[in-house]
Amino acid sequence: MQGPHVNEIGLRRRATVHDVARAAGVSLATVDRVLNARPGVRAATVEKVEEAIARIGFQRDLGASLLARARDLKLSFIIPDGSNEFMQSLADAVDRRAGPALGDRLHIETRRVRALDADALAQSLDALDPQHCDCAIIVASEEPSVQAAVDAASKRGVVVMTLVSDLPGTQRRHFIGIDNVAAGRTAASLMGRFLPQGGTVALIAGSLHLRDHSDRLAGFKAGLAAEFPALQLIGPVEGHDERTQTQTIIADLLAKHPDLAGIYNLGAGNAGLVAALDASSRSGAIRVIAHELTDPTRHGLRSGAIDVVLDQNPDGEIREAIATARMLALGGKHAGTTNPIEIGIFLRDNLR
16 A cells, blocks of 8 residues: 555655655654654654655755755764774764765765864864855864864854763854763762672773763762762773773773772773773673773673663764754754753663
8 A cells, every 4th residue: 555655646746744754654743853853752763754754755845044045054073083983983874864965955074083182173173164164063172272163163153063072161052962960870870789889990081171071970970979989989090082092091900909899981992991801800790881882882791891881872963963053054043952862771681
């Protein structure tokens, strides 16, 4: 029954959101949420709607403001380079959406800059010309040069949004990411339950100049102080989200602290974390919480080296970032009411 109906749509008229809703078996409100990358829709439902869109050849009508523009919208994602697997997954998610976005007159480019190099990021922002970039979506550290570059770009007419790690106090227009304080509290709640008798927990951060890492640290410390004061903390030690440096740090901690009971890695470098644990005789004996579901953390969950991974969905973040950037670049005064990206909690038992 579905095939002839879809063919008739193609012969009669352009497919509408009503046709998408019927083809996907969902409500118009759900289709609207998916099209505008709003939260509150299950991943399976998003896939069902996107499959229906592709199957019936639905194309969105551009807003009047976009139709009136003399040129297409141009978005620039500025994402750290290096060995951080999660940053690579963000860049991959941007690449997957760049082609389809052309149908909506959105031109998306990805610029990679050296990880944790504030001057390189600032220079990349300074090079953006509002005639060739309507919105920049950046993963930023809280450094004076970056903050100044964000404000300068905003004054030139480039809309700036932050992704994953925020820059409050600047003229950035919107933040896309998880509630990192809540993520830290979640890690504290889990660690406290893993270690009811107390013990020593080591903290590893990429850089405390990253707002997401400093927020996670604040949430973790607050959660332990409130509920699990018997846990003693070492660090944080900065591994700069680099696998080799993180591996060296973990190996050193294991050697110096034979009584180490737990590790919370606030950032990346998880390939090094897992390698150090696998090389020791204590993998599985130490409770470990890490962030982002990547190949190294999947391996760690399967081997038992990592107990829990707190994840943020890179595809969901990029989808919402593009939708919000489009609206802001077209003159929207606010990004609307958006919720933080949902925090996923993965154990070996529910590893997808």
